[in-house]
Amino acid sequence: MSLLRLTFLGTSAAQPTLHRNLSGLAVKADADLLLFDCGEGSQRQMVRYGTGFSVDAVFFTHFHADHYLGIIGFLRTLGMMGREHPVQLYGPPTARRVLHQAVHLGVDALAFPVEIHELKDGDVVRRGGYSVQAVGVDHRINALAYVLAEDERPGRFNVEKARALGVPEGPSFGKLQKGEAVTLADGTTVRPEDVVGTSRPGRKLVISGDTRPCASLVKASQDADLLVHESTFSDDEQERAIETRHSTAREAARVAREAGARRLILTHLSSRHDTDPTKLLVQAREEYKGPVEVAHDGLTVELPLRD
Template sequence: MSLLRLTFLGTSAAQPTLHRGLSGLAVKADADLLLFDCGEGSQRQMVRFGTGFTVDVAFFTHFHADHYLGIIGFLRTLGMMGRTSPMHLYGPAPARRLLHQAVHLGLESTAFPVEIHELKDGDVVRRGGYAVHAVGVDHRIHALGYVLAEDDRPGKFHLEKARALGVPEGPAFGKLQKGEAVTLEDGRVVKPEDVLGEARPGRRLVISGDTRPCPALVQASKDADLLVHESTFSDDEQERAQETRHSTAREAGQVAQSAGAKRLILTHLSSRHDTDPGKLLAQAREAYKGPVEVAFDGLTVELPLRD
């Protein structure tokens, strides 16, 4: 997988504002386009920010209305556009019941297959070149965070070693780079480890969803290239954060610092911080020593390959 790009569709908590839509994150993973949550208005944001509509899979962190009601209109739009390929929807219980109701609201059937899957902590969804891991988090209802973990990439191909072993240039080089052994004309077998360096670790993207700080998310975020963590409140709203099972920006920073995450982006902001999130940013920076920023609708981030 070469491309891993995030586009923030909505960064507001609970209600849309003039400047921020409801929760939604589009992730382009090579040819795949994934959605993580789909708040009301997400499809308009996809048009606005140019992500396209070729979504393969949607993952829901939980089923508060601001995180999933946008899927109703989005599926209808896809049907009107002539989609025929299946759509897969994943989320924690009660995903089957709630998503079935949403998908069929006002309709007996959809124009294309919609397959609904319930996930629990520890479940893994395999995709081409990467996997999405479900992580149980601490919210008022069943909720999941997600880790998109890229497969390890083959080590660096040493051209001179391959030539010295008599490997002919062309398809044989490609096979070795893919991890396949090659048999030469004289019968000798050249193995990938003969010409490749050590495997290079894949990238890790962590999406918290709505949650209090919790050990499971810290563990899941170990050495993450990017942690996208909700930061609904500031320090002076700590009591409200605990009551609603949300996080403050400082707590998001503490999670990132404890996990050793390489980068932190704050999202899911209370309307109190809609146009001036400076307080949230400052408090997160006091807790986390790495690079941190506050997301805004339309923010696009590409994660580079690890060396």
């Protein structure tokens, strides 16, 4: 997988504002386009920010209305565009009941298949070159975080060493890079480990969904390239955060610090912080010394390959 790009479609908590839409995150993973949550208005944001509509799968963190109601209109739009191949929908238990209602709302049946899957903590969805793992988190209802983990990447191919060993350029180079041994004209066998370095770790993206800070998320976020964590409230709203099972910016930053995450992006902001999230950013930076920023609608981030 070469491309891993995030586009924040909505960064507001509970209700849309003039500047922020409801929860939605588009992730381009090479040829795949994934959505993580699909709040009301997400499809308009996809048009606005140019993500395209060729969505392969939607992963719902939970089924509070602000995180999933946008799927109703989005599926209808796909139908009007002539979609024929299936859309995969994933979410925690109640997904089959809730999403079945959403899919079949209205008079006209969809002209393409919609396949609904329920996930629990630890379940893994395998896709080409990467996986998406469900992680149980602490919210008012059954909720999941998701870990998108790229497969381990092959080591670097040493062209000069291959030439020195007498490997002819062309198909033989390709075989060695794929892990296949090559026999030379003189009968010598060159093995992949002779010319290919050690495997390199893939990238790791963690998306918290709505949650209190919890041990399961810290564990899942170990050494993540990026942790996208909700930060609905500030320090002076701590009681409200506990009551509603959300996190403050400081708590999100503590999760990132304890997990050793390489980067933190805060999202899912209360309308109190709609236009000026400075307080959230300051409090997070007091707790976590790595790169941290507050997401805004339309923010696009590409995660570079690990060396």
